Amino acid sequence: MQKKIAIIGAGFSGLSAAAYSAQAGHEVHVFEKHDGPGGRARQLKTDNGYTFDMGPSWYWMPDIIEQFFQDFGYSASNFYELVSLNPQFDIIFADGSLEVPSDYQALKAVCEQLEPGAGKKLDAFMVAAKYKYQTGMLQFVQKPCHSWWEFVSPSIAASALKLDLLSNFRRYVKRYFSHPWLVSLMEFPVIFLGASPQKIPAMYSLMNYGGYVLGTWYPMGGMFELVRAMQEVGERQGVKYHYNQPVTNISTADGMVKGLVINGEMHHFDAVIASSDYHHTETMLKPELRNYDEKYWAGRTFAPSCLIYYLGFRQRLPRLKHHTLFFEEELDAHIDDIYEHKTWPRKPLFYACCPSKTDPSVAPEGHENLFLLMPLATGLKDDEATREQYFQHMIASLERYTGVSHLANLIDYKQAYCVQDFIQDYNAYAGNAYGLANTLSQTAVGKPAMRNKRLSNLFYTGQLTVPGPGVPPSIISGKIAAAEVNKLKIIRYENAL
Template sequence: MRKKIAVIGSGFSGIAAAAYAAQAGNEVHVFEKNSTLGGRARQFTTDNGYTFDMGPSWYWMPDIIENFFTDFNTSAASYYQLVALNPQFEMVFDGEAMAIPERYEDLQLLFESIEPGAALQLDRFMKEAQYKYEVGMRDFVNKPCHSWFEFVSLKIARSALKLDLLTSFRKHVRRFFSEPKLIALMEFPVLFLGAMPEDIPALYSLMNYGGLKLGTWYPLGGFIKIIDAMAAIARQQGVTFHVNATVEKVNVQNNRAVSVTVNSREIPFDAIIASSDYHHTEQQLLEKPYRNYDEAYWEKKTFAPSCLIYYVGVKERVPGLTHHTLFFENDLQLHANEIYKDKKWPTQPLFYVCCPSKTDKMVAPANHENLFLLMPIATGIEDREAIREKYFLQMLQRIEKHTGARDLLQKIDYKKSYCIYDFTHDYNAYKGNAYGLANTLRQTAVLKPAIRNKKIKNLYYTGQLTVPGPGVPPSLISGKIAATAINKLKI
């Protein structure tokens, strides 16, 4: 039976859910509170010629992203051009930098030059990681996670030990490598999962395979090209998008969602997929009796970091920067403790710079540079402009030290900051989080917030606060899982 479905939010998971729901023959409407589609993957252009991606900047797991397009009998290449980055990225340590090459054979040589025998160890590590990737990203993460019984399959049972669910990622990496730089390189991808390596299951070495082995890519024009492509596919299926459309309430009768109130207007629907922040959806859009979780539940959860972001335009080229540069001169453990335990602004932060103008001439005026600076911070801490500016100046000084550039502050012709307040205001993000829930063992699979509302059978959730977790590929998968459930629902 054809259903009329509302999707709240137009990030990766929301657009994916809408496309899959419409593909099944349903009438689908997407409501986005902001003026443009994309959620955290929005883009903006300045009057003086800069174009900034606002959020995601790492294009990893290209095969998983490609799966979305394949499901609609097309390809990513039909919509945007992917460029392989070489080097994939650079890591700056105290006094030196390490460039990560595109070719795996060159990566082996790099490892061997740093630690004798590490090339062979890298092969062993990647062989295990590939297995986890193939089982994890094709079987494990595609479950709706209503029950542990979903994982009682012969294939997953046979894979249980190899998936390393009970071993910490930190311990796993140290089985293979002892040199601190190589350990830092292998551990850094799990920071995308929002927790420290000692709190992440070794299953997530699949991230190393999905990134280091499959390569780091960039869609020319920026990540908005993926959003534009997905939205075009969704429209081809019949999806209608509504921007500047704030969903204010999910209306419930007899334990069924019957409508949503959008900009003070009530619109009837047969089913709802909430790609909006899970906490906000429950605490603000639903009346108390219909919530899966209370405020105390969310307070106990381990959230991935928020971040301080600066979008910066520079009136000259900055030498010595690659497309992605990770500034790891300081103590990772100290910074992590101040994110997850002490909950304060970092004393000696690590940070990241994306310089897409090294790859894409369309994102900055000629002979100018487009810089995206990101520093992970704790959620829920005080956010003031003076604090932001203090760290901006620190990051700028460290970029100058690494690159040899001079007087960058005087050469800036565009600057905009984005932090906890903005994540809360623009995305209703719980405590201003940027990446959702951390993928700790206690917040994996069935232990994540449920993808379905347990009291309203026609309301499902999708996105980074539910299964399978944070990141662009998992968000696409999350949208498909929610849509599949809604498509099967009998009204």
């Protein structure tokens, strides 16, 4: 039976849920508070010719993204040009730098040069990581995680030990590598999973395979091209998108959602999938209808927020690559300030993304497009003076590395984005940027439930539920949510859209 389905939010998980729901034959409406799609992956265009991706900038796990398009009879290449970055990125240390090549054999040679025997150890590490990737990303994360019984099968039981669920990531990495640069290289992908490497399960070495072996890519035009493509796939399935349409209330009766209040008007639906911030979505329900109370959310371990600067420069910046990690300080000190001390970092690390190195369309000719990102604890107060203090720190590092002095004088566009902006624009709990941490206790069934326990036709998708943060997991999350709604038996209400 065809259902009339509402999707709240047009981020990656919402776009995915909408496309799959419409493909199943349902009438699907997406309601987004902003004036266009993308959510945290929105695009910023300036009057003086710069185009910024406001959110994700790493295109990893290309096979997972490609699977989305193949599910609808397309390929990513039908919508945008995908190029391989070489080098994938640079890491800048206090005593040198490490360039990560796109060719795996070249990467082995880099490892061997730093640490004799590390080339063979990289092979062993990646064989295990590939197994985790194929088991984790292609099997485990496809489950709605209503119960641990979903994981009870001979094949999953046989996989349990190989997945290293009970080993911490740092100890696991140090089984293979001892050189501090190689340890940092291997630990980097899990930083945004929301905890220190000591608290992340070794299973997440799958990200090393998904990045370093499958490669780091870039869609020409920016990551927003993926957003645009997913919206178009949805449109071809019949999805209707409604922008500048914030949902302000969820109307319920008799254990079901009856409809949504949007711009003061009630619209009736048979089912709702909330791609909006999970905690915020539940504030639109009466307390007794929520899955979780405030104490629950206060006790969760969140992935970081961040301070971002979108910058345009009137000249090209030497030495910088498309992706550059500035790890000139100790990783653990910054991580402890995020997760243990919950304070502004005393010795900050940061990341620079310069897509104009690859894509001339994102900046005026002869100019440079750059955004700087510093991971932060959630819930921080981020006044302008504090933001500027850290901006000056990052600019000083850039000046040392590029050899260009007085960089601030070359800026012709500058915009900051921080904790309070995440709260204002996305209703993000405590200003989080990356969802919940993927600690062992917050993995699979340990994550907030995808289905409301008291309202049979309300579902959740996105980075605060199954399977977790990141672009590919969010796309998968939308697919799972759509499949759950498709199973739902409905009671039809009178429609009033």
